[in-house]
Structures are given as structure tokens and as C-alpha cells.
Amino acid sequence: MTPDDADYTFAYLDEATKRMIRRAVLKAVAIPGYQTPFASREMPMPYGWGTGGVQLTAACLTPDDVLKVIDQGADDTTNAVSIRAFFAKVAGVATTESTREATIIQTRHRIPETPLTEDQIMVFQVPIPEPLRFLEPRETETRRMHALADYGLMQVRLYEDVARHGAVTLAYAYPVRVAGRYVMDPSPIPRFDNPKLDRSPALMLFGAGREQRIYALPPWTRVESLDFEDHPFEASKPDRPCALCGAEDSYLDEVIVDDAGGRMFVCSDTDHCANRRAAGAQASAP
Amino acid sequence: MTVSTAEMAQARVRADAEARAPLLEVAGLTRRYGARIGCADIGFDLWPGEVLGVVGESGSGKSTLLACLAGHLAPDAGRVLWRDRDGRARDVLAIPEPERRLLARTDWAFVRQNPRDGLRMGVSAGGNIGERLMAGGARHYGRIRGAAADWLARVEIDAGRIDDTPRAFSGGMQQRLQIARNLVSGPRLVLMDEPTGGLDVSVQARLLDLLRGLVREMGLSAIVVTHDLAVARLLAHRLMVMKDGRVVETGLTDQVLDDPQHAYTQLLVSSALRL
Numbered sequence: 380m381t382p383d384d385a386d387y388t389f390a391y392l393d394e395a396t397k398r399m400i401r402r403a404v405l406k407a408v409a410i411p412g413y414q415t416p417f418a419s420r421e422m423p424m425p426y427g428w429g430t431g432g433v434q435l436t437a438a439c440l441t442p443d444d445v446l447k448v449i450d451q452g453a454d455d456t457t458n459a460v461s462i463r464a465f466f467a468k469v470a471g472v473a474t475t476e477s478t479r480e481a482t483i484i485q486t487r488h489r490i491p492e493t494p495l496t497e498d499q500i501m502v503f504q505v506p507i508p509e510p511l512r513f514l515e516p517r518e519t520e521t522r523r524m525h526a527l528a529d530y531g532l533m534q535v536r537l538y539e540d541v542a543r544h545g546a547v548t549l550a551y552a553y554p555v556r557v558a559g560r561y562v563m564d565p566s567p568i569p570r571f572d573n574p575k576l577d578r579s580p581a582l583m584l585f586g587a588g589r590e591q592r593i594y595a596l597p598p599w600t601r602v603e604s605l606d607f608e609d610h611p612f613e614a615s616k617p618d619r620p621c622a623l624c625g626a627e628d629s630y631l632d633e634v635i636v637d638d639a640g641g642r643m644f645v646c647s648d649t650d651h652c653a654n655r656r657a658a659g660a661q662a663s664a665p
Numbered sequence: 666m667t668v669s670t671a672e673m674a675q676a677r678v679r680a681d682a683e684a685r686a687p688l689l690e691v692a693g694l695t696r697r698y699g700a701r702i703g704c705a706d707i708g709f710d711l712w713p714g715e716v717l718g719v720v721g722e723s724g725s726g727k728s729t730l731l732a733c734l735a736g737h738l739a740p741d742a743g744r745v746l747w748r749d750r751d752g753r754a755r756d757v758l759a760i761p762e763p764e765r766r767l768l769a770r771t772d773w774a775f776v777r778q779n780p781r782d783g784l785r786m787g788v789s790a791g792g793n794i795g796e797r798l799m800a801g802g803a804r805h806y807g808r809i810r811g812a813a814a815d816w817l818a819r820v821e822i823d824a825g826r827i828d829d830t831p832r833a834f835s836g837g838m839q840q841r842l843q844i845a846r847n848l849v850s851g852p853r854l855v856l857m858d859e860p861t862g863g864l865d866v867s868v869q870a871r872l873l874d875l876l877r878g879l880v881r882e883m884g885l886s887a888i889v890v891t892h893d894l895a896v897a898r899l900l901a902h903r904l905m906v907m908k909d910g911r912v913v914e915t916g917l918t919d920q921v922l923d924d925p926q927h928a929y930t931q932l933l934v935s936s937a938l939r940l
């Protein structure tokens with residue numbers, strides 16, 4: 380599609396808006412982990428459906444990009460399918476379910492199991508960007524805490540968890556320290572995925588549409604999950620292999636398989652699971 | 666941990682004393698509320714290891730003075746010099762916000778009259794005590810918890826309450842917890858505003874004994890604001906008597922209370938029941 384025959388601007392957003400978002404992205408990349416304000420636009424979908432991620436994707440896409448969209452690790456959920464279809468229509472870009480083929484991956488809840496490369500951009504849809512929100516509801520105060528790197532209160536929250544439960548119980552949105560400076564909410568990914576943020580070769584962009592914030596991890600940024608020396612961070616997952624491909628090291632979802640309430644644990648990353656099975660992997664006989 | 670905190674504090678007191686310089690030098694400190702005077706032209710030095718009592722009836726400007734010293738309130742005039750750990754005199758009112766916040770959670774402590782204002786009511790006793798340590802970079806859970814348990818014992822709270830929130834504590838326990846939370850970092854200057862103010866008389870006595878023990882043991886440098894001369898008598902080495910925002914008399918505690926010079930102090934002393 381060329382500008383001449385387009386009925387709408389490439390990738391839906393007008394050029395001025397994309398420039399504004401790219402400026403915010405540049406600032407976010409320059410200050411890793413810092414929540415940069417941006418003038419979030421109305422999108423043809425409700426807030427909570429990833430409008431922040433969609434705007435980032437729109438501002439990053441070029442006609443040669445190959446887009447992958449996942450929701451809970453799966454390419455075939457309603458949300459993933461409709462966002463992919465949206466960009467296929469408004470940008471005419473190729474889409475894929477393969478992590479390896481993708482140049483831009485928009486996600487909610489997961490980072491693919493397949494290692495990312497320097498040629499890829501991850502775009503995260505973020506519902507609540509402020510990791511201190513539940514400790515301190517006043518935005519004026521949380522901003523000051525970030526500005527002064529005053530993060531004792533966040534550590535108190537972890538202390539309370541260990542005191543009550545013997546371990547930090549946060550399963551999702553487990554807070555991280557970025558490049559030794561800003562504390563950041565990594566979006567609702569499972570803590571299992573936190574290590575994938577650390578020194579990732581891919582650029583990671585986070586967009587919160589309703590809250591009008593963009594933040595970023597430039598490639599190779601140091602990302603540490605907050606913990607205690609004697610209670611070190613652990614990337615937990617169900618302690619069993621995938622029931623379909625037998626993978627021992629991938630994040631699993633529990634799915635209900637029949638009306639009798641039968642359950643099994645399978646890879647949450649559907650592309651990863653399918654690739655393994657195509658290469659001959661299978662679950663060992665029970 | 667107990668020993669090391671106390672030892673650290675004492676070593677610091679010695680080092681400060683050796684520097685032969687006051688910890689705090691206050692001059693001409695004035696704060697107005699519109700036309701009304703909060704406090705006016707206050708000046709004094711506080712030496713390492715010294716406890717200064719500030720007494721006077723309600724409305725005499727004690728809290729205003731303390732808030733100005735702590736940087737909670739901006740004075741209209743005057744100067745407060747603070748001797749930092751490196752022996753340098755720093756203008757408290759000109760210290761940038763980030764550094765002042767750092768000081769407020771390390772070298773300074775502020776004990777409020779109402780423990781609810783000085784505690785996190787939704788956080789466990791252990792978390793309340795550990796917060797300053799964690800804010801200062803402590804990342805070893807076992808040691809943080811050990812220090813918390815230790816401080817609970819020092820303020821006479823049962824170790825079994827370490828995971829309870831202060832909501833379930835009596836007023837006296839809450840105040841003792843607030844003190845532990847403040848002293849755990851081994852502060853060089855402790856400011857207290859009516860620390861026994863809201864408590865029953867019997868509970869007050871116990872808290873006073875505890876405070877007196879801690880002051881001695883840790884060699885604390887402190888400013889204690891109180892309208893209760895008995896509290897001043899027990900805790901303070903030196904007294905400053907305030908009336909209508911101004912200092913009317915200063916001197917050694919026993920001197921001021923046993924032989925008051927100013928008519929107002931004489932009135933205060935004679936109207937107190939027994940000292």
C-alpha cells in the first residue's frame with residue numbers, strides 16, 4: 380500500500396500522533412524504566428484491550444514489519460486475532476504466529492519462550508504502570524519516590540510477604556529494578572518471565588493507554604527482580620512437564636479438557652509448543 | 666544487632682564530641698502563621714549526647730519550632746546548622762529535598778505525639794521497624810527480622826507480636842513501637858513532640874523509664890517537646906521555657922525547675938502538682 384491509494388494513514392494513527400508517540404518512546408529509551416507521559420489517543424477498542432500497546436505498535440510499524448500478537452501466550456485468542464487483523468487491515472503488514480519470523484511482537488501476559496533477537500521489538504500492553512500504586516495511592520507522592528529512588532516501602536511490601544507466607548507470593552507483575560535505578564512494573568507477565576527481561580537483546584516497550592504512560596527497556600538493560608539476599612527471587616512455574624510436548628522448562632497453563640473437570644497442564648506459548656511437536660517432541664507416556 | 670547499634674551510636678557521640686562542635690546550631694528562628702506568631706527569634710545549640718527539653722503551655726510554639734527544625738515547616742527567618750557525619754556544618758534549610766529525605770530516614774528521627782501519625786498502621790510491627798533499614802539498603806531478610814525482634818524486646822513488646830499490625834496494639838505499645846521504628850537506624854538526632862502526651866498516667870511512667878534507659882544507653886542527642894514538667898525533669902539535661910512563641914528562660918533542668926527565674930516559669934512550676 381502506498382500513501383496515494385490509502386483510505387487512511389498507514390497504521391491507523393495520523394502522522395503527528397505517531398511522531399508524538401515516537402518522541403515519548405525516545406525519551407523512555409533514554410531513561411530506562413521511567414514512566415514517560417504521552418497523550419494517549421482514543422482507539423477503536425475499549426481501554427483494557429491493549430490500547431497502549433496498540434498505539435506503540437502503530438508508531439513502530441513499518442511496511443516491511445512482520446507482526447505477531449499474543450494474549451496469554453496464545454496467538455489464537457479473540458484479542459490477539461482481532462489486533463492482528465486490525466493491523467493487517469490498517470497497515471497492510473504481514474502477520475505471523477511464529478516468534479522467529481516476527482519483527483514486532485505485541486503481548487499481554489507473556490514473553491515468548493523462543494529467545495528474542497536484536498532485530499525484534501516487544502510491545503507490552505500495560506493496565507497499571509505504577510508499581511507503587513498499591514502502597515501509596517497519591518500520584519504526587521509516587522512520582523517523588525521515583526525521583527528520589529526512595530524504594531524502602533516497596534521492600535517493606537516484600538518483607539510482609541515473606542513474614543506472612545515464608546516467601547514472596549507475587550505471581551504476576553513482580554516488581555523489578557531497571558539498570559540499578561527505577562523500580563518498574565513489568566506488566567502482568569508471570570514472574571517466570573522476569574528473567575527474560577534481563578539483558579534482553581530485543582527492545583522492550585511498555586504502553587499504558589488509559590494511564591497515558593510509556594516506558595522502555597533498551598536492549599541489554601540490566602533488570603533485577605526485587606528480593607532478599609536470603610530469599611532470592613525464583614522464577615516459579617508448575618513443577619511438571621507440558622502434557623502435549625513434554626517441555627520441562629516452559630510456562631504452563633492449566634486447562635480443563637472435558638466436562639468431567641479433567642485438567643492438564645500445557646505450554647502457555649502455543650507457537651513454542653507447536654514447534655516442538657512438529658520437531659518430534661512429545662509428552663512422555665504417563 | 667542490639668549491641669552494634671548502641672555501640673555505633675556511642676562511637677558516633679564520641680566522635681561528635683571530639684569534634685568539639687554542636688550537633689545543631691539554631692539562630693533567629695521565626696515562623697508566623699499570617700499575623701499570628703508561631704515561634705520567634707529562637708536560638709540555641711544542641712551538643713552531642715545532650716537532651717534538650719522544650720516546655721511551655723499549649724500554644725507556646727513548641728511544635729512549630731520542632732517542625733521547623735525537622736524541615737517539615739519552612740521558617741520565615743533564621744538559620745539551622747547541622748553537623749553532618751563528616752563534621753561539616755550544613756544549612757538545614759538549604760539542604761536539597763532528596764538529601765533531606767535521606768537524612769530523615771537515617772540520621773534524624775521524629776517521634777510524633779500520635780503514634781498513628783508515625784506508624785504504618787497496615788504494616789506489621791516487624792515491617793514498621795524494618796522500614797528504615799530497608800530504605801537504607803538492607804536486603805537480608807533474616808538480619809532485618811533479627812533487628813526488628815531485638816528492638817521489640819528493647820521496647821518491651823512481646824516477640825510474638827512481630828507479625829501483628831499496630832492496629833491491634835494498645836496506645837502505649839503503639840508509642841513504643843514508634844520509638845523502636847525511629848531508633849533502629851541509630852539516628853544522631855531524635856526529635857520528639859509530646860511523646861507521652863496521649864497516654865494514661867501509668868502507661869506514661871513506663872514509657873518514660875524506657876526512654877530514659879534508651880537515652881542513656883545509646884547516648885542519644887534529642888530535643889523533647891513537652892508541656893509536662895515531670896517528663897522534662899526525667900529526660901532533659903537542659904530546658905528551654907517558651908511562652909507566646911518566645912524563649913523566656915533556659916538553663917540546666919534542675920536549676921530551672923528548682924529555682925525558676927522568670928515569673929512565667931515560676932507560675933508553671935508552682936502550678937505543676939509535684940515534680
Ligand SMILES: Nc1ncnc2c1ncn2[C@@H]1O[C@H](COP(=O)(O)OP(=O)(O)O)[C@@H](O)[C@H]1O
Binds near residue numbers: 725728
Ligand atoms: N497551622 C497553623 N495555622 C495557624 N496557626 C497555627 C498553626 N499551627 C500553630 N498555630 C499557632 O501557632 C502558635 C504555636 O502553636 P504550636 O507550635 O502548635 O504550639 P505548642 O506545640 O506549644 O502547643 C499557636 O498560637 C497556634 O495557634
Ligand SMILES: [Mg+2]
Binds near residue numbers: 727728729
Ligand atoms: Mg504541640
